[in-house]
Amino acid sequence: MKNRYYNPAKKHHRPDGFQNNYMSFQGKRWHEILRWRWQAWRAGHPRPLTDPIPVIEADLSFIQANAKAGLSMQPAATWIGHITVLIQIAGLNILTDPVFSERCFPVQWAGPKRQTPPGLQLDQLPRIDVVLLSHNHYDHMDEPSLARLTQQAGGAPLIVCPLGHKAWFAKRGIHHVVELDWWDQHTLPATERSERIEITLTPAQHWSARTATDALQSLWGGFAVITRNCHLFFAGDTAYSHDFIDIRQHFAPAQRPELGGGFDLALLPIGAYEPRWFMKDQHVNPEESVQIFQDLGCKLAMAVHWGTFQLTDEALDEPPRALAHALTRARVVSDRFRVLAIGQTLLIPDRHVNRG
Numbered sequence: 001m002k003n004r005y006y007n008p009a010k011k012h013h014r015p016d017g018f019q020n021n022y023m024s025f026q027g028k029r030w031h032e033i034l035r036w037r038w039q040a041w042r043a044g045h046p047r048p049l050t051d052p053i054p055v056i057e058a059d060l061s062f063i064q065a066n067a068k069a070g071l072s073m074q075p076a077a078t079w080i081g082h083i084t085v086l087i088q089i090a091g092l093n094i095l096t097d098p099v100f101s102e103r104c105f106p107v108q109w110a111g112p113k114r115q116t117p118p119g120l121q122l123d124q125l126p127r128i129d130v131v132l133l134s135h136n137h138y139d140h141m142d143e144p145s146l147a148r149l150t151q152q153a154g155g156a157p158l159i160v161c162p163l164g165h166k167a168w169f170a171k172r173g174i175h176h177v178v179e180l181d182w183w184d185q186h187t188l189p190a191t192e193r194s195e196r197i198e199i200t201l202t203p204a205q206h207w208s209a210r211t212a213t214d215a216l217q218s219l220w221g222g223f224a225v226i227t228r229n230c231h232l233f234f235a236g237d238t239a240y241s242h243d244f245i246d247i248r249q250h251f252a253p254a255q256r257p258e259l260g261g262g263f264d265l266a267l268l269p270i271g272a273y274e275p276r277w278f279m280k281d282q283h284v285n286p287e288e289s290v291q292i293f294q295d296l297g298c299k300l301a302m303a304v305h306w307g308t309f310q311l312t313d314e315a316l317d318e319p320p321r322a323l324a325h326a327l328t329r330a331r332v333v334s335d336r337f338r339v340l341a342i343g344q345t346l347l348i349p350d351r352h353v354n355r356g
Contacts, residue, residue: 002015010182012182017217018217020203020204021241021246023241036275054342058124067127073089075229076348077267081117081119082139082307084099086126089197091194091195093130096132096134096234099139117342131146132160135218137210156174158188160186161178161180164208184201185200195228197226203241204236205238207282222235224251229350230264238292239283239284244296248262248295264300265301266298269305270285270286271312274313283305287330290332293332293336299349300338301336301337303320308342
């Protein structure tokens with residue numbers, strides 16, 4: 001299939017789709033998938049839970065009051081579950097990869113089932129201004145959730161996504177969509193209730209597919225969200241690569257110490273990583289996630305992409321334990337890489353206040 005976005009000057013572009021910057025993704029063959037499932041069955045993977053996944057009641061009064069605070073909004077992030085986070089910064093409510101369905105699969109009677117409830121239900125959300133969509137896999141681009149959000153009171157949110165998704169949305173009557181290539185920036189101007197926000201699509205080591213015939217036809221990525229009082233990074237789905245050093249270098253001029261330093265918060269995946277021979281070129285493990293944290297030079301990280309759907313061989317509750325060991329080995333204070341309960345809100349220090 002021809003890539004209508006193809007630009008031969010960009011190394012991640014191909015005439016028939018897209019690729020990664022540093023390691024080309026090769027789809028797994030049927031015998032590799034069978035090998036994975038056979039080995040998992042023989043080893044008894046995934047193991048049952050040792051510790052319950054922490055779930056708490058969301059602080060709805062704070063979230064709703066913060067949503068109405070306008071320019072006085074406290075920067076905050078609430079983990080809804082899996083990859084979905086409610087970000088409240090600069091007067092706007094932003095949602096990452098909204099997944100509220102019971103299953104992340106083309107149909108709701110099969111596929112990985114939700115093991116923990118969302119920290120907020122769709123009807124408990126404040127009005128969402130922006131959705132950041134990292135790619136089209138079913139545990140990230142959930143059609144029922146996106147459809148509900150477009151019907152919210154006050155109008156549909158702006159959906160910011162990588163190249164190749166607009167047509168999918170248009171077929172479903174959703175047109176408030178902005179597509180970006182890696183390093184493209186979309187700016188939301190300041191209003192009476194919100195500050196100027198710059199959203200940049202950043203590279204990731206991953207892949208895309210919605211069907212059996214559209215692999216690598218749409219792009220994938222993460223996002224840098226830059227405001228006066230908060231620099232936030234959302235990695236999306238990714239394996240480890242040199243891309244994160246590139247990202248730090250790209251934003252270095254705006255993140256000099258006198259300007260407040262690096263990202264104030266990074267949302268980094270820590271789950272869905274075993275077995276490594278199968279997952280290493282698409283998902284980080286906790287040790288690699290800590291390396292991304294260090295590569296970015298960010299101040300604070302929040303663990304996502306675990307505890308909701310059983311997608312791979314490690315136990316659903318294993319990633320935080322592995323993360324704790326990885327932080328110890330890397331000599332990173334555990335409070336700098338936070339593991340939240342589903343429903344918990346993390347207050348993000350205001351970089352403007354910190355600069356004095």
